[in-house]
Amino acid sequence: MAGLYRRLDLLRVRTQRQLDDVLAQGGGGTHQNRSERDTFAVMYGERLARLWAVENGLCFGRLDLTSEERPLYIGRLGLSDDDQARLLIDWRAPVAQPFYRATPAAPMGVTRRRHLQTRGRRVIGVNDDLFDLDRLTDADRATLNGEAALLAALDEKRTGRMRDIVATIQAEQDRIIRGELSGILVVQGGPGTGKTVVALHRAAYLLYTHRERLARRGVLILGPNLTFLRYIEQVLPSLGETDVLLSTVADLYPGLTATAREPAASAAVKGAARMAEVIARAVADRQRMPSRTIEIDLGRHTLRLDQRICEAARGRALRSRRPHNQARAVFVRHILTTLAKQAAKALGRGMLEEDELADLREELRTEPAVKAALNRLWPYLTPQQLLIGLFSSRERMAHAGLTAAEQDALLRPPPRGGAAAGYWTEADVPLLDEAAELLGDIDPMVLRAAALQAEEELAAARRAEAAERDAELAYAREVLELTGMSEIMDAERFAARHRDDDLHLTTAERAAADRTWAFGHIIVDEAQELSPMAWRMLMRRSPNRSMTIVGDLAQTGSAAGAATWAEMLDPYAAGRWRQETLTVNYRTPAELMALAADVLPLVGPGLRAPRSVRESGEPPWARRVDDLAGLAPIVAGQIVPDGRLAVIVPAARAAEIGSAVAARVPGAVAGPGADALEAPVAVLTVAEAKGLEFDRVVLVQPGEILADSPRGAGDLYVALTRATRGLGVVHTGELPAVLGRCRAAPGT
């Protein structure tokens, strides 16, 4: 062990020196020199980060093989000496596979597998699996891989951050981690079966094994919310991977953060597959035909734009099959040509030469009355403008095919204050993405002109303000808001910034800034929550359909989420996705899993609870109280020294209980803020606790959680499976019959 650490220290010193040398060269030289230096600096920086990340548990395993004279040592990264002799094998290398897969029945050439437990740089314990075929018993066949090491890992107190499991990956998990890169792999598994942790190890494995292919296109890991991303983010550096983009659906549309909340009913309408058609109709609705002939008075003569001309222009534009903003050029050109011919005729000219026609067209293009007519008939649109315009008008929603009830759910006024902060919700993001596909980009020249115009209008409005012309100012602001010009300006600034910085960005950063980025591989966690519209958006980012999708259909909480995997995936890859199932629960002790299993029949028919690997000796309890004012002392009594406790509450009571507990229990925090993961006590809703785990859970008013939504039973199942040790229920009314297994706590 000491030799391995000596080697590690030496590599750190060498890499640090290389990095210092590159940085010392400064910013001079040609553009190419600078960019090469930047590339090296990033490379050495990442290598150094990897070398520091493996300090704990550098080497955790040893394999004695029949084929090798000397044992192999398995660790968090590969190390060789200066003569290229192998000192330590990366856990992801093919030769390390028997460490995870060998069983007494199929020993894969292994005679002994040793798990090393370390503290700091010292070995403090070893556990051996002997693969001596002569001594094989049935009990041996059923044992877990490295059972003692596994149970020791599972018994540790929770820290609020997920840890890697490289030392104790189990065979069924290893098969998933090392599954082939191509195609869609669905991993269905009950709570605590390691779906998240396996998905993260798979990301690290794929990047190690297919570095060339994946480093350029990057790997996207999509999680349900920011708290969850914070919970898992440190696992990847410890696995030696830094260049992965972690995101939520709400963050997947560049330049915009969707933070507004909305009722489940409107999110469900927005998530339905039918919305693709609605958005397409909303775009078509903005390609308007005039109801009356538009007369354009040019002084000397009047030009006429009638429905027939516009229909012909629209026909051409649509036949070009370009998105709306690009098809606009075809539409405009046809109209301008027709008007130019009318003008020529009015001037007494016959046939025009091509260059004369072009000149006349350009003249007409800048004519304000013509411009205004074209903007009315076929306006440039950003996705934001389209959706703001749609959701603020019943008439537009009706044209787009939304029913009166759907309109009720979606109707909302345009954003106030220009920048639309706090306007967008998570369910809007896939709709914006859909709209962006249909609208296409706006020509950067046009964007620039629009930005300038918007700035002029704003400046004029400011001057007006100085002159106390309030009404005009309000009008100008309203125009800016309604036309979404403020967003165009943002978009322009955004584009400019990314053009300049592009060279120095990591793959993950470039991918985050580009809506049309195609990832090398996509991993989706808590995938059961994604709506059909969110799947459409994701599939656009994965044209090669290389994905790992992990989730549990029994835990679906969102109304637009999945009831079956086929329903979500068949539209994109019918018959071409494969499914693996994880069956062992490493988190929830058997006592709590038995209780959760009682709830499963309410969630849906045919669902099976995973098998727990251990018992905690703490049976679940229930305590009836007269009113919830008595909750804080009960919570305080459940605190786990140096561990973590969650109080899981119905969403409607989150604010009230959160502030009461936070005020009376030392260290307690309310809601999923930045400190929720570190706090000894956190008050969370089921949606906020999804994917996380705690030493103990106090569940409040389970009856309300059950009744609160059509997916209430699934929510209750999620809440019951978050604890690694103990669970208590606090309720005011009757305890739901399905929780009858809970022992009545003293004082009930």
Ligand SMILES: Nc1ncnc2c1ncn2[C@@H]1O[C@H](COP(=O)(O)OP(=O)(O)OP(=O)(O)O)[C@@H](O)[C@H]1O
């Ligand atoms: N092979 C293993 N060795 C050690 N710990 C493990 C192993 N597999 C899973 N675990 C632990 O079990 C716990 C549950 O894992 P994880 O959160 O990945 O489960 P999940 O299937 O995503 O659960 P849920 O569906 O409830 O979110 C974690 O603490 C994880 O570290």
